[in-house]
Amino acid sequence: MIPASLHSAQPADWRAAWRDAVTDPAELLRLLDLPQLAARLAAAGGFPLRVPRGFVARMRRGDAADPLLRQVLPLDDEDRIVPGFGLDAVGDLAARGARGVLHKYHGRALLVATGACAIHCRYCFRRHFPYGEEAAAANGWQSALDYMRGDPSIDEVLLSGGDPLSLSTPKLADLTDALRTVPHLRRLRIHTRLPVVLPERIDAALLDWFGALPWPVVLVIHANHANELDDSVAAALAALARRGVRLYNQAVLLRGVNDDEDALVDLSTRLFELGVQPYYLHQLDRVAGTAHFEVDDVRALALVERVRARLPGYLVPQLVREVPGAASKTPI
Ligand SMILES: *Cc1c(COP(=O)(O)O)cnc(C)c1O
Ligand code: SF4
Numbered sequence: 001m002i003p004a005s006l007h008s009a010q011p012a013d014w015r016a017a018w019r020d021a022v023t024d025p026a027e028l029l030r031l032l033d034l035p036q037l038a039a040r041l042a043a044a045g046g047f048p049l050r051v052p053r054g055f056v057a058r059m060r061r062g063d064a065a066d067p068l069l070r071q072v073l074p075l076d077d078e079d080r081i082v083p084g085f086g087l088d089a090v091g092d093l094a095a096r097g098a099r100g101v102l103h104k105y106h107g108r109a110l111l112v113a114t115g116a117c118a119i120h121c122r123y124c125f126r127r128h129f130p131y132g133e134e135a136a137a138a139n140g141w142q143s144a145l146d147y148m149r150g151d152p153s154i155d156e157v158l159l160s161g162g163d164p165l166s167l168s169t170p171k172l173a174d175l176t177d178a179l180r181t182v183p184h185l186r187r188l189r190i191h192t193r194l195p196v197v198l199p200e201r202i203d204a205a206l207l208d209w210f211g212a213l214p215w216p217v218v219l220v221i222h223a224n225h226a227n228e229l230d231d232s233v234a235a236a237l238a239a240l241a242r243r244g245v246r247l248y249n250q251a252v253l254l255r256g257v258n259d260d261e262d263a264l265v266d267l268s269t270r271l272f273e274l275g276v277q278p279y280y281l282h283q284l285d286r287v288a289g290t291a292h293f294e295v296d297d298v299r300a301l302a303l304v305e306r307v308r309a310r311l312p313g314y315l316v317p318q319l320v321r322e323v324p325g326a327a328s329k330t331p332i
Helices: 004-009 014-019 025-031 035-040 067-072 142-149 169-179 204-212 231-242 261-273 297-308
Strands: 096-098 101-105 108-112 156-160 187-191 217-222 246-252 277-282 318-321
Touching (some): 025 035, 108 142, 204 231, 231 246, 246 261, 261 277, 261 297, 297 318
Parallel strands (some): 108 156, 187 217, 246 277, 277 318
Antiparallel strands (some): 096 101, 101 108
């Protein structure tokens, strides 16, 4: 029998940490000692609060402007209807290749692996996406795989969502086993926020799965602020890098979160320490309920120019926007 003391030293199962997330705004405000924000909570909508406790622990108590809190707390700003902010800002519904496949760009097919996320980011462009109908897993990946097999120009598959690493490791293995039957596949890319918001997910079984994949693997994490990147995240990323996974970061430029020079410099600097290459800095997708996060292009460009004046070129992310119908992300 395993002595209790030894047992409790084992890392917690990531699903327990997932389930234990804070979902009640009143509890979050209590934990952070911010009762004054209770009057400003958003009307409960279809995209409720969800934030893992480990992420909450990186927020500053008593700071209503904390950049991590701002990313997750549903405030009444979201209830405002702002012209130009709609439901399908990035043209996803038009780019549907097959069930659960978005094919917008040459060579790259994006698989909506699942709709689930460990955290709900208020600015997310997918908050209105019909996951129930679209998740490719719903029919055993079959139509998605047929689509990819039928188009030899597709040499990279992106797993996205939702958060693809929210699938169990056996489910991921089923998916990648199926992808082995796509002969023209040369790279696998995974877009995930889990190494940052729930680093418990990067457990031994998942690392073994990564280590056994037959393709070069690119992992694009999603951190918007250096405060998200604590030691637990550093350890998870180091473990991934040891398996040969290439690490990139994409961030979204968000008013009140990272729209200042120092925040962007600190983010890139910290990412570098963690072995992660800054990739994109996205302009916000104009999705209903997110207008209060928008930074206009003139300011965004000026910010990136100031960052460029302070950092080596390889630590300056590319400022881009997603334009429906364009052949790539569009540099600003
Ligand atoms: C963003 C995106 C990609 C990846 O674009 P890169 O510029 O290669 O990072 C691929 N497919 C879809 C549908 C996307 O939205
Ligand atoms: S898809 Fe990414 S950005 Fe959107 S809610 Fe999920 S984790 Fe956040």
